[in-house]
Amino acid sequence: MKKVFAKRKYIEWKASSSKKSLRKKDYREYKRKLYKKGINAFQKWENYEPIPAPEDFRFINNPEECLDFFVKIRDKKNHYYSNGNYFVGLELKKIKHIDYTSVSVLKALLLDFKPQKILVQGNSPDDLNCAAFLKISGFYDGLLSLKNKVINEKGNSDRIMFTKGAGKLSDDEDFAVIQTLKKIRKHLTNQDAHCPQLRTIILEIFGNSIEHSESYNKQWMFGVKYEESKVIITLIDTGKGILKTLYRRLGRQFTDFVAKNSAEVLEGAFNKKYESKTLDKNRNKGLPVIKLRHTEGYIKNLVVITNNVVLNFADSKKSQYFSSGSGFDGTIFTIELDKSCFKCQ
Amino acid sequence: MSVTKQLSILKEFSEYPKLRYSNLSENSAEDFYHKFLNDYFAEAFQTNVKLEVNIDYTAGYTSSFLDEAFGNLVFDFGLENVQKRLTIISTDEPYWLTMIHNETFPEWEKRRLENKTPKKTVSHSPWYRIVNNNLEKKVWINV
Numbered sequence: 001m002k003k004v005f006a007k008r009k010y011i012e013w014k015a016s017s018s019k020k021s022l023r024k025k026d027y028r029e030y031k032r033k034l035y036k037k038g039i040n041a042f043q044k045w046e047n048y049e050p051i052p053a054p055e056d057f058r059f060i061n062n063p064e065e066c067l068d069f070f071v072k073i074r075d076k077k078n079h080y081y082s083n084g085n086y087f088v089g090l091e092l093k094k095i096k097h098i099d100y101t102s103v104s105v106l107k108a109l110l111l112d113f114k115p116q117k118i119l120v121q122g123n124s125p126d127d128l129n130c131a132a133f134l135k136i137s138g139f140y141d142g143l144l145s146l147k148n149k150v151i152n153e154k155g156n157s158d159r160i161m162f163t164k165g166a167g168k169l170s171d172d173e174d175f176a177v178i179q180t181l182k183k184i185r186k187h188l189t190n191q192d193a194h195c196p197q198l199r200t201i202i203l204e205i206f207g208n209s210i211e212h213s214e215s216y217n218k219q220w221m222f223g224v225k226y227e228e229s230k231v232i233i234t235l236i237d238t239g240k241g242i243l244k245t246l247y248r249r250l251g252r253q254f255t256d257f258v259a260k261n262s263a264e265v266l267e268g269a270f271n272k273k274y275e276s277k278t279l280d281k282n283r284n285k286g287l288p289v290i291k292l293r294h295t296e297g298y299i300k301n302l303v304v305i306t307n308n309v310v311l312n313f314a315d316s317k318k319s320q321y322f323s324s325g326s327g328f329d330g331t332i333f334t335i336e337l338d339k340s341c342f343k344c345q
Numbered sequence: 346m347s348v349t350k351q352l353s354i355l356k357e358f359s360e361y362p363k364l365r366y367s368n369l370s371e372n373s374a375e376d377f378y379h380k381f382l383n384d385y386f387a388e389a390f391q392t393n394v395k396l397e398v399n400i401d402y403t404a405g406y407t408s409s410f411l412d413e414a415f416g417n418l419v420f421d422f423g424l425e426n427v428q429k430r431l432t433i434i435s436t437d438e439p440y441w442l443t444m445i446h447n448e449t450f451p452e453w454e455k456r457r458l459e460n461k462t463p464k465k466t467v468s469h470s471p472w473y474r475i476v477n478n479n480l481e482k483k484v485w486i487n488v
Binding site: 168170174178194195196197198199200203206207210211286289292 | 406
């Protein structure tokens with residue numbers, strides 16, 4: 001039978017259907033606002049101000065301001081929403097000094113945003129040396145330019161290289177690390193051989209990142225900077241950080257957290273102090289092994305940055321503890337290698 | 346007990362041993378224990394010979410790999426049997442011998458006596474354990 005849409009029942013049906021559709025639209029808008037304000041508190045584009053990087057963007061020289069910058073980047077209140085996408089804006093113009101550790105951490109944070117579909121937009125430092133350093137490091141690769149175009153600049157992998165991994169440590173990821181370690185040895189000593197002591201350190205750190213850090217997708221990043229007579233390695237995870245993990249595992253029964261500052265607690269973890277106090281007794285052997293390798297000379301200038309502590313094993317005077325705030329959620333290891341590190345390997 | 350059975354991690358298992366559990370990495374300590382070490386040690390026990398495990402010539406270890414592999418051996422066979430029948434060769438990195446003998450062995454023996462079950466992250470085919478001085482083979486821990 002032919003439908004006559006001019007009939008009353010069809011007119012009513014059409015009106016009710018369009019109302020439903022309107023209601024759905026309203027509901028979607030309502031949910032979007034709720035998501036923006038209530039859950040994540042993302043900012044609106046119109047009110048947005050990019051996060052300024054410190055002028056002295058050298059982690060080792062100016063850790064407090066650098067940590068503050070990194071904390072701000074991860075804080076969702078400092079992200080904005082526009083055209084269905086979430087963004088974070090970086091103001092890098094005023095950077096006058098930069099170091100490899102800062103670039104590594106920034107890169108690790110930005111890699112962390114990728115699977116969360118948060119886009120990163122930023123400008124370049126006015127200082128030509130800093131801009132060139134960022135370019136060589138491949139830092140801009142995959143970021144958005146101010147004209148909203150994805151930048152494709154791979155950097156110079158012979159000088160600076162970043163490898164990332166997530167989830168279960170696969171053979172391919174491990175192979176990439178082993179090849180890099182061999183390349184480091186070749187670069188410093190011209191020998192083509194394994195570096196078992198160095199691999200131990202790298203795997204101990206990866207193991208902690210994968211098993212305990214609670215980072216998004218169990219991610220880690222491994223960065224290498226080749227210089228003429230030395231190599232700098234950074235290992236970064238953006239999880240909870242050693243101190244928060246330790247605290248969670250040991251619980252409030254552990255009085256050291258009240259009695260001592262965080263730097264002393266972290267030092268204790270590297271000195272086997274909490275080995276027998278954890279809930280799982282056969283644990284906490286990894287950090288003492290890393291310290292031992294440093295003492296034995298297999299690695300140099302070991303610096304560990306986690307939560308609100310900078311622990312410098314080569315120069316304890318440079319170790320720092322920031323009493324304000326919870327600091328950087330995650331762990332950063334920086335290691336230096338030179339020819340002498342391979343004498344006994 | 347002069348006759349010795351040999352197990353080389355490089356030759357039998359992998360040049361690239363990785364982390365503690367199978368859910369954390371491939372070539373894990375959990376894999377190594379269940380695919381090689383448990384069987385080799387049980388065979389050495391049955392035939393009344395010593396087992397010599399060579400951990401040299403690989404790309405390097407984590408402390409957790411060695412702790413899990415040799416710790417489980419103590420848990421299943423008891424410290425006395427392991428000390429009597431196991432020799433570990435580690436010329437490249439003697440530190441591992443110190444760690445295994447001074448930390449892993451006593452800690453896992455304590456764990457065995459307290460009957461604190463080790464963690465398994467994947468299912469394994471039946472493996473050996475000494476119960477009342479007899480060797481028994483079954484799936485002792487279900488995932």
